[in-house]
Amino acid sequence: MTRRYSALSLFKEGLAGQTGWQPAWRSPEPKPSYDAIVIGGGGHGLATAYYLAKNHNITRVAVLEKGWIGGGNTGRNTTVVRSNYYYPESVELYGLAHRLYEGLAKDLNYNVMLSQRGMVNLCHSTAEMEIGARTVNAMQINGVDAELFSPEDVRRVAPIYNFSPDARFPVFGGIWQGRAGTARHDAVAWGYARAASRLGVDIIQNCEITDFIIEGGRCRGVQTSRGAIRADRIGMAVAGHSSVLAAKAGFRLPINSYALQACVSEPVKPILDTVVLSPGCGVYVSQSDKGEIVIGGGLDRIPSYAQRGNLPTLETVIAGLLEMFPIFGQLKLMRQWAGIVDVVPDSSPIIGESPLPGLFLNCGWGTGGFKAIPAGGTLLAQLLASGKHNDISRPFDLDRFASGRLIDEAAGSGIAH
Amino acid sequence: MQIFPCPFCGPRDETEFHFGGDAGNIRPDGADVPIDRWADYLYLRTNPKGTAREIWVHMNCGEFFVMERDTVSHKVLSSAALGGEHAA
Numbered sequence: 001m002t003r004r005y006s007a008l009s010l011f012k013e014g015l016a017g018q019t020g021w022q023p024a025w026r027s028p029e030p031k032p033s034y035d036a037i038v039i040g041g042g043g044h045g046l047a048t049a050y051y052l053a054k055n056h057n058i059t060r061v062a063v064l065e066k067g068w069i070g071g072g073n074t075g076r077n078t079t080v081v082r083s084n085y086y087y088p089e090s091v092e093l094y095g096l097a098h099r100l101y102e103g104l105a106k107d108l109n110y111n112v113m114l115s116q117r118g119m120v121n122l123c124h125s126t127a128e129m130e131i132g133a134r135t136v137n138a139m140q141i142n143g144v145d146a147e148l149f150s151p152e153d154v155r156r157v158a159p160i161y162n163f164s165p166d167a168r169f170p171v172f173g174g175i176w177q178g179r180a181g182t183a184r185h186d187a188v189a190w191g192y193a194r195a196a197s198r199l200g201v202d203i204i205q206n207c208e209i210t211d212f213i214i215e216g217g218r219c220r221g222v223q224t225s226r227g228a229i230r231a232d233r234i235g236m237a238v239a240g241h242s243s244v245l246a247a248k249a250g251f252r253l254p255i256n257s258y259a260l261q262a263c264v265s266e267p268v269k270p271i272l273d274t275v276v277l278s279p280g281c282g283v284y285v286s287q288s289d290k291g292e293i294v295i296g297g298g299l300d301r302i303p304s305y306a307q308r309g310n311l312p313t314l315e316t317v318i319a320g321l322l323e324m325f326p327i328f329g330q331l332k333l334m335r336q337w338a339g340i341v342d343v344v345p346d347s348s349p350i351i352g353e354s355p356l357p358g359l360f361l362n363c364g365w366g367t368g369g370f371k372a373i374p375a376g377g378t379l380l381a382q383l384l385a386s387g388k389h390n391d392i393s394r395p396f397d398l399d400r401f402a403s404g405r406l407i408d409e410a411a412g413s414g415i416a417h
Numbered sequence: 418m419q420i421f422p423c424p425f426c427g428p429r430d431e432t433e434f435h436f437g438g439d440a441g442n443i444r445p446d447g448a449d450v451p452i453d454r455w456a457d458y459l460y461l462r463t464n465p466k467g468t469a470r471e472i473w474v475h476m477n478c479g480e481f482f483v484m485e486r487d488t489v490s491h492k493v494l495s496s497a498a499l500g501g502e503h504a505a
Contacts, residue, residue: 243464254460257488302419303436305466305488311418312432345460402456 003198005109024190025197030204033230034062036384037222039209039245041065042074043185043370044237044362046192047377048384049201050108055378056385059200062231063193064224066208070189073239076307076339077370078262078296080275080286082119082180083144085412086135089395090348091142093375096392098144100374101183110191112183113289119180119275120149120157124169128279132175135411139177149174157274160327168323169280180275182286182294188373212249212359219249219358233384235360237376240305240340242363251355253363254401255342259300260367261309263317263336265328267291272325281320293331295321299343299367309338341366346406351379352389352397360384361398422496423475424482437472439463440483468494 003022013020036052038045041063052058063069081101083094105112123132132148139146147153154171155163161171193203204226213221213230221230236245240257267290277284282298297317300310314336322329343366344350350364362380365372379393389397400406419431439462445454463469466488473484485494 241466243462244466247463247465252457252461252463254462256462256464257466301436302431302491303464303469303471303488304491306491310431312430401460402452 005111024194025203027205028202030062030064030202030207030224030226030229032228033221034202035060035231036233036235037061037229037231038063038380038384039222039234039236040072040238041069041189041193041203041205042072042237042239043070043188043192043373044239044365044376044380045235046070046189046196046203047373048235048237048362048380049203050192050196050199051377051381052384053196053199053201055381058385061196061200062202062204062229063196064207064209064222064229065203065205066225068205069193069203070186073339073341073369074185074189074373076262076337077185078284078286078294079182079185079288079370080119080180080284081114081183081371082177082275083371084119084121084135084139084146084175084177084180085409086138087407087409087412088142089407090409090412091139091144092392093349093396094372095142095144096378097372097375098179100378101371102179104188104191104374108191108195110187110194112187112191114181114183115289116179116181117274117286118157118176118178119277120154120174120176121277121279122154122169122174123172124278124280125172129172132173135175145177145179147176147178149176158272158276160271160325161276162324162326169278182275182288184289185370188370192373192377209245209248212356214249214356217357219356232358233360233387234358235362235380235384237362237380239363239365239369240342242342242361246354249354249356249359253350253361253398254344255364256303257305257340258302258343259304259306259309259338260296260341261300261313261317261336261338262294262296263314263333264288264292264294265331266334268293268331271327276324278320278324281324283317283320283324285321285324292334293328299341300338305340307338307340309336341369343367347409347412348407349376349396350398351376351393352383352399353387354398419491421473421484422493423478423480424496424498425478425480426475429475429477433475433477435474435476437474437481440470440472472499
């Protein structure tokens with residue numbers, strides 16, 4: 001049986017007719033009780049289970065997923081990894097995720113195809129350049145790599161941008177983060193699943209939560225489509241469906257769910273080797289390893305749980321894309337889809353114990369959850385293991401909405417919402 | 418393009434409308450409103466999956482109204498002028 005992935009095992013399996021590979025994760029029947037339950041088999045949920053086992057030695061853990069793992073927003077995002085945020089609390093959080101991403105393939109023994117190709121947030125006016133300089137300074141002071149780009153620098157990394165004199169959004173410069181890039185989204189889910197499963201975590205798919213078991217004012221387990229499963233510590237990482245589960249647990253969250261759509265073109269030869277975001281056009285673009293142009297934009301403006309995009313927003317996004325890159329005018333779109341994102345008023349996540357003791361939250365990532373997966377998992381795992389906040393997660397507790405200590409990253413989220 | 422019914426102007430394109438929050442989220446009154454009640458009013462949302470009662474504004478005529486909508490199928494169930502309805 002081949003357990004470890006390496007060039008040598010690939011070679012050996014090639015000689016042995018590929019007969020020794022085993023499933024990447026087990027699919028056991030759920031047990032009646034666990035030390036901890038994680039609801040949601042996306043990146044955040046699987047990472048939580050992995051770090052519970054790895055960092056805290058808690059291996060009697062179940063991940064309960066209503067569909068298939070990585071089938072929600074983890075499989076629907078635009079795969080960008082970055083940490084170009086403004087406030088120190090956010091830099092700590094996304095910086096942790098970014099550092100963990102850099103070592104993730106080795107840590108998980110799974111190639112997550114992290115490609116640190118750099119990302120530029122364009123500035124389209126002198127006023128935007130001043131804000132850009134302020135952001136770059138803040139990032140540098142907070143210890144994250146950032147560089148203020150001149151128009152020549154932008155031309156060097158994105159020569160196909162619309163630099164014509166009559167461009168609607170001319171380039172005055174940009175905010176560059178060289179360590180930013182993309183990762184293979186499915187591989188992140190599958191890598192965490194495989195590593196967690198090997199440490200003893202039960203990954204249970206097609207298992208939908210129907211209710212919470214509440215005894216003595218505490219959460220003691222969940223009723224599921226596959227029977228009751230008990231645990232004294234339960235974490236939920238279900239993104240756009242957080243309010244639905246919260247209603248079952250008897251509380252409300254500061255969340256509205258919206259569809260965020262994205263699309264990819266047919267694959268073409270390498271033409272764009274960085275991530276480009278234009279706030280003016282409301283679009284960001286990268287090219288996948290397969291050659292597809294991956295296009296993301298703003299939220300659909302209608303609260304929704306339908307995992308499909310609306311046409312007016314798609315039209316706005318495509319118009320913005322062609323303003324940025326007229327050369328893409330002949331591209332054919334191959335797929336278009338949407339994920340349901342949990343948008344919070346200050347565009348920062350919610351990490352902490354819920355109003356129902358024993359139930360812990362990892363939600364509110366809105367449009368930017370993928371880049372934060374390793375940090376969301378690390379921090380929720382620590383909360384589940386110890387019941388206490390890490391210094392990094394403390395500012396993101398639900399109590400900030402009563403205390404007024406909001407962390408307003410509306411700009412850091414990159415796209416208006 | 419989805420068509421939303423404005424109670425004043427009739428059926429119009431979805432792009433002419435803006436979402437205004439949960440219907441029935443009434444601003445607390447008085448000087449001694451507890452912090453949690455303020456946080457509830459300002460930030461907490463029902464965010465239902467399925468039938469939702471929402472405040473919308475038709476930006477062309479500027480009128481606010483209550484629309485009942487299904488957040489999964491996007492089907493519009495009803496649309497009515499605000500009136501005292503909002504308190505319900």
